[in-house]
Amino acid sequence: MAGAKDVKNRIKGIKDTKKITNAMYLISSTKLRRAKKSMEDIEPYFYGLQNLMQRMMRHFPETVHPYFKGNEDVPENEITHGFLVVTADKGLAGSYNINVIKETEKLMGKNAACLYVVGEAGRRYFEHRKIPIEGNFTYTAQNPTRARARVITNTFLKDYDEGKINDLTVVFTAMRNSLEAETRTMKLMPLEKEMAEDNIPPDVLREEFIIHPSPKEVLDAIIPPYVAGLVYSALVESYCCEQNSRMQAMSAANDSADEIIQELRVKYNRHRQAIITQEITEVSAGARSGRI
Amino acid sequence: MSEKTGSLRIISPDGIFYEGRMLAVIMPSLDGQLEFLPFHEEMITVIITGELRYQTEDEKWHVAAVGGGVAETANNRCDIYVDFAEKPEDIDKNRARAALERATEQMRQKKSIEEYKISQAALARALTRLRVADRDPF
Numbered sequence: 302m303a304g305a306k307d308v309k310n311r312i313k314g315i316k317d318t319k320k321i322t323n324a325m326y327l328i329s330s331t332k333l334r335r336a337k338k339s340m341e342d343i344e345p346y347f348y349g350l351q352n353l354m355q356r357m358m359r360h361f362p363e364t365v366h367p368y369f370k371g372n373e374d375v376p377e378n379e380i381t382h383g384f385l386v387v388t389a390d391k392g393l394a395g396s397y398n399i400n401v402i403k404e405t406e407k408l409m410g411k412n413a414a415c416l417y418v419v420g421e422a423g424r425r426y427f428e429h430r431k432i433p434i435e436g437n438f439t440y441t442a443q444n445p446t447r448a449r450a451r452v453i454t455n456t457f458l459k460d461y462d463e464g465k466i467n468d469l470t471v472v473f474t475a476m477r478n479s480l481e482a483e484t485r486t487m488k489l490m491p492l493e494k495e496m497a498e499d500n501i502p503p504d505v506l507r508e509e510f511i512i513h514p515s516p517k518e519v520l521d522a523i524i525p526p527y528v529a530g531l532v533y534s535a536l537v538e539s540y541c542c543e544q545n546s547r548m549q550a551m552s553a554a555n556d557s558a559d560e561i562i563q564e565l566r567v568k569y570n571r572h573r574q575a576i577i578t579q580e581i582t583e584v585s586a587g588a589r590s591g592r593i
Numbered sequence: 594m595s596e597k598t599g600s601l602r603i604i605s606p607d608g609i610f611y612e613g614r615m616l617a618v619i620m621p622s623l624d625g626q627l628e629f630l631p632f633h634e635e636m637i638t639v640i641i642t643g644e645l646r647y648q649t650e651d652e653k654w655h656v657a658a659v660g661g662g663v664a665e666t667a668n669n670r671c672d673i674y675v676d677f678a679e680k681p682e683d684i685d686k687n688r689a690r691a692a693l694e695r696a697t698e699q700m701r702q703k704k705s706i707e708e709y710k711i712s713q714a715a716l717a718r719a720l721t722r723l724r725v726a727d728r729d730p731f
Contacts, residue, residue: 342608349604349674353665357637447606459707510667513638514623522639522663526676530606 305576308569312562319558325393326551333544336445340537343447347530354523360510366520367462368492381413383457383466385489385532387473387539388423390442397474397482397546398422401539404484405472415466417457419536445540450533454525461490473535474542482542489531492524598650599631599669603657603678610657610678611647618647618671620664635667640675642717644725656681658725660718677718684726693719 386405388398402423405416416434418424420442427434438456440449460466469490477483512519601615619628621643629636645659660676696716700709 343606345609346604346606346674349672350663353637353663353672353674356665509635511634511636513627513636518623519637519639519663522661526662526674533606 305569305572308565308572312565312569315558315561315565319555319562322551322554322558326548326555329544329547329551332444333541333548336537336540336544339445340534340541343530343533347527347534350523350527350530354520354527356510357512357516357519357523361512361516366517366524368490368520368524380467381415381465382409383415383417383460383469383490384408385417385453385457385469385471385473385535386419386423387442387471387535388418388420388426389543390421392422393550394543394546395550397543398426400484401472401474402426404486408470408472408486415460417453419453442536442540442543445533445536447529447533450536451525451529454529454532457490458525458528466490471532471535473539475538476542476545482546487531487535489528492528597631599629599633599666599671601647601671601673603645603647603659603673603675605660605675605678607677610675611655614650615671616648616650616652618645618673620645620659620673629664629666629671632669633666633671637663637665640664640673642676642714642721644721644728645673645675645678656725656728658684658721679722679725681726681728684722686723686726689719689722689726693723 384405386401388401392398398420416427416432417438418427418434419438419440424434424439435456438453440453457466457469461469468488471487471489473485473487474482475485598614598616600613601618602612603610615631617628617630619626621627621641623639623641627638640659640662642660643658645657646654647657648654658677658679658681659673660678662673662675664671664673666672692715696712696719699712700716704712
């Protein structure tokens with residue numbers, strides 16, 4: 302009977318695990334919904350700032366601001382790249398973490414790099430590989446907030462001001478469609494001074510803006526929240542993907558748990574049947590021997 | 594009346610705070626208060642933490658505590674983008690008072706310029722919230 306008992310224990314164990322994976326699935330789906338909601342709230346603000354910035358660039362193309370400076374004055378091999386790597390706090394989300402990490406390693410190349418890692422999983426990976434990461438940068442990937450995005454932004458803007466990094470790229474994950482996620486990179490600093498070509502015909506009257514008090518001060522006021530908005534969107538986007546990957550991983554786990562339970566149940570039934578058959582054989586053999 | 598109103602949008606990261614017609618809007622700018630009336634000249638300006646007042650079509654004044662940001666007006670449309678925007682009744686006075694205390698405490702300590710600036714900004718936010726919470730919009 303020992304064999305049957307083992308099988309029964311295993312079935313029970315798998316059922317318990319399934320309870321956990323199922324709960325994780327449900328939690329992820331609620332978290333995903335909440336994150337999407339906060340993403341929608343911020344959209345008008347963010348796109349408004351973006352438009353405003355493009356308008357500023359169009360009307361005052363000659364504005365100089367340190368955040369638009371190129372890397373021309375730094376030789377190619379002396380550039381220190383900065384990376385903001387967005388990973389999850391824990392695994393169990395399919396290939397979500399590893400994709401981001403692989404992409405970062407590919408981008409790092411040979412140049413000196415400064416890594417700002419969000420999320421425990423990424424931090425552990427780089428620490429394990431003895432790849433130096435920014436030490437005071439310990440932010441969780443859970444429930445991204447604007448405040449956190451702002452603090453993160455201030456950290457690397459300061460490093461950028463001080464010349465510790467010459468550029469900054471965000472490595473994050475975004476949804477390609479509702480099922481597939483893909484790793485994306487976004488160059489954040491220095492800002493692209495996208496010179497929208499003048500498509501407006503010359504005879505159209507264009508508004509003349511007064512900039513108060515000065516273009517530089519306006520840019521000073523716009524740029525940090527704009528960059529923080531970008532960081533926030535990357536954080537939320539990644540968080541959504543994390544939850545989505547986890548949902549997929551967990552539903553796969555649920556499915557395979559069902560499969561294993563089914564297999565084990567068949568095995569258990571066979572085992573029990575074998576025992577019963579054997580008992581009958583023994584009883585009838587005993588009865589026969591008694592008759593003789 | 595309608596030919597004398599302008600459109601006003603106050604947008605914060607938490608969503609659109611106000612969207613509608615206005616007769617006037619007074620906002621805190623870097624060098625004092627600044628008022629936009631309908632058909633104001635095209636302008637982009639910086640807003641600092643402080644109280645913002647606007648008069649809606651029914652000639653009522655409303656007040657809000659706002660964080661730093663930018664305001665833009667063009668073609669009789671005024672868009673104000675701020676860090677936060679709160680109505681007086683939504684302000685948590687106890688929280689603001691606690692924040693005020695914390696900020697004053699921190700400013701007394703010798704810290705780096707950066708930390709000082711952070712405390713200073715927190716102090717400005719707390720003071721604004723407290724002031725707006727007790728305020729009648731005229």
